Amino acid sequence: MNNISKIKTLYAYEDGDTITPRMGVQIATGHGLQQFYNAETHDVTNTDFGTYHATLFPQPYSSRAGSVVVPAAGGQWYFNNIADNAGILDSGGAIKAAFQDRFEVTTVVMNGKTFPALTIKANLVNSTNLISTDIYIYYVGQYGGKQFTCEQCIPVQSVVGDAYQLMVSVTGANGLGDEVLSDDNDYILYTASLQMMSTGTSINAAVITFEHFENGAWTTVANNAGIIEINSANKTMKLYEAAVNGSELFRVKAQYNGNTWYQLLNPTDEHDPYYIVDGCSIDGDTVKNTDTVTFSPKVYKRHYGMNEEDEDVTVSEGWAFTYSLVAQKTGTVITGFDQTGITYERLVASGGIATRIQASKQ
Numbered sequence: 001m002n003n004i005s006k007i008k009t010l011y012a013y014e015d016g017d018t019i020t021p022r023m024g025v026q027i028a029t030g031h032g033l034q035q036f037y038n039a040e041t042h043d044v045t046n047t048d049f050g051t052y053h054a055t056l057f058p059q060p061y062s063s064r065a066g067s068v069v070v071p072a073a074g075g076q077w078y079f080n081n082i083a084d085n086a087g088i089l090d091s092g093g094a095i096k097a098a099f100q101d102r103f104e105v106t107t108v109v110m111n112g113k114t115f116p117a118l119t120i121k122a123n124l125v126n127s128t129n130l131i132s133t134d135i136y137i138y139y140v141g142q143y144g145g146k147q148f149t150c151e152q153c154i155p156v157q158s159v160v161g162d163a164y165q166l167m168v169s170v171t172g173a174n175g176l177g178d179e180v181l182s183d184d185n186d187y188i189l190y191t192a193s194l195q196m197m198s199t200g201t202s203i204n205a206a207v208i209t210f211e212h213f214e215n216g217a218w219t220t221v222a223n224n225a226g227i228i229e230i231n232s233a234n235k236t237m238k239l240y241e242a243a244v245n246g247s248e249l250f251r252v253k254a255q256y257n258g259n260t261w262y263q264l265l266n267p268t269d270e271h272d273p274y275y276i277v278d279g280c281s282i283d284g285d286t287v288k289n290t291d292t293v294t295f296s297p298k299v300y301k302r303h304y305g306m307n308e309e310d311e312d313v314t315v316s317e318g319w320a321f322t323y324s325l326v327a328q329k330t331g332t333v334i335t336g337f338d339q340t341g342i343t344y345e346r347l348v349a350s351g352g353i354a355t356r357i358q359a360s361k362q
Contacts, residue, residue, distance in 0.1 A: 004246040004299070005358045006276035007266050009328065010287050010347055022059040022068070023139070023150040024115075024178040026108065028052045029169045029191050034155045035125040035135070036165070049120045057108040057117035058139045058150040059178060061268070068180055068270075070113045071148075075141030077103075077118050082138050082149070088118065110174060111182045116141075125156055164203065166254045166261035167193050181241050181269040188267050190237045194254040206256040208235040213249035213356065216324050216333060221250070244269040246276065249356055251331040262331045264354060274301055274316060276359055293342040297321050299359050319359040328352030 025033065031052045058075070059068045077088040079099065088099045095103055104119040116139070124135050135154040140147065157163075169192075172178060174185040181188060194206035210230060211218040221237060223230040229238040237250070250265040279296030287293060299316040325334040325342070329351035337346065339355050347353055 003358060003360050004272060004274050004276060005248060005356055006278055006297070007247045007249055007354055007356055008278045008280055008285070008295070009266070009352060009354045010285055010293060010342060022061050023152045024057045024059050024108065024110070025152065025170070026055040026057070026117075027169070029171060032167045032169065033152070034157075034165060034167070035123060036155075036157050049123050054120045055106065055108060055117050056120070056137055056139070056152050057110075057115045058141060058148075059115070059180070060141070060143050060148050060150070061180075068110070068113070068178075068182075069143050070115060071139075071141035071143055075116055075139055078138040078140065080136055082140060110178065111184045120154075124154060163196070164256070164259075164261065165195050166252060166263050167195050168252050168263050168265070179265065179267045181239070181244055181267065181271065183270075186240065188239045190239075190250075190252065190265060192235045192237075192252045192254065192263075194256055194261065203256055206254050208232075209253045209255075210237040211251050211253060211331075213251070213324065213326060213331075218251065218331065218333075239267055241269055241271055243267075246272050246274075249326060249331075249354060262329075264326070264328060264331055266354070274299055274359075276300075276357055278355075278357055287342065287344050287347050289344040291344060292340075294340050295323070295355070295357065297357050297359070299361075316361075319361045322358045322360070324356040324358070326354045326356065328354060 027033070033054055058071055060071060061068050078086045079088055080086060088095060088103055089105065090096050093105065095105055102120065102122045102124060104121055106117045106119050108115045108117045118137065118139070134156050137152045137154065139150040141150075142148070168190055170179060171189045171191070172185040173187050174182075178185070179188055190210070192208045192210075193202040194208070195202050210221040212221050221228055221230060226242070227240055228243045230236070231238075239250075244267050247266065247268045250267065252263045252265065254261040277298050277300060279298060281294040281296075282291055299319045301314050301316045323339040325337075325339065326332065327334055327350035334350065334353065342353055342355070
């Protein structure tokens with residue numbers, strides 16, 4: 001039996017906001033984008049962007065091409081709001097004076113393609129700029145005449161005492177922070193750590209396990225050399241091509257002092273000849289308060305050996321589809337409604353919903 005899968009993650013936002021979750025992040029292993037600061041001393045405890053620069057780069061993924069594609073020239077980065085006065089770049093593509101203390105423009109090369117990128121070189125929160133809400137960095141670009149918006153949240157939180165955060169770093173054979181297996185990225189390495197937010201230190205006593213979502217339930221991942229490699233001492237999971245059919249859901253679980261934290265992972269394999277177009281009733285991943293989502297998926301077969309823009313594809317018949325809904329907050333499997341009943345209110349309650357579409361063919 002052939003099995004392939006696709007993940008469609010939906011979020012609830014107010015009208016006017018949009019999100020496309022494919023944003024790559026390059027940062028030193030063991031560090032993330034969180035900006036926690038001590039409410040008493042105002043010191044930033046995690047992460048110091050002045051020491052550990054973070055580079056963001058858009059990854060618009062084309063199902064038809066079966067790959068991440070390069071945006072057309074002229075894209076714009078935005079700070080917190082998608083509006084002209086929030087644009088980080090001037091008309092010539094350079095950093096505006098108001099943002100030069102925090103950002104730099106650069107590029108990232110991935111799979112032989114050069115992507116526009118933005119480096120965060122200084123803390124976005126400091127003793128004189130105690131922002132109390134999460135910060136959002138947007139990239140708005142176009143591919144094939146279609147506009148898309150990539151979004152990256154920089155979590156901001158004031159902490160005192162023993163508060164914790166589950167951190168997951170992503171690296172690959174290509175040295176980049178993306179979750180796509182491709183011709184120049186033979187594996188994806190996830191490194192997990194539970195950190196105390198008030199100090200930014202890792203809790204070595206935390207028990208870290210990795211789980212895979214299959215057959216409607218979470219199962220603990222076992223070590224399988226050359227496919228999925230688990231290193232309990234280093235708290236890592238290494239995925240190879242054979243571990244990912246299309247697009248998969250994994251999660252990290254951290255346990256410490258009787259509490260449990262989760263984080264979802266969504267690796268994708270570009271090598272598969274078959275892929276799913278989800279037929280979602282809305283564009284993008286943003287559900288307004290008037291929307292109810294439905295899906296009409298189809299399976300396509302990709303014919304290789306042609307240029308990305310001209311690649312030939314055909315509909316593949318005879319596939320049966322099954323759906324699973326998973327809450328973004330916890331990775332909990334959702335029951336009580338199915339993929340035709342995803343509404344704004346239900347997304348708010350779940351902190352976003354990942355819909356896993358699996359196609360099977362005898």
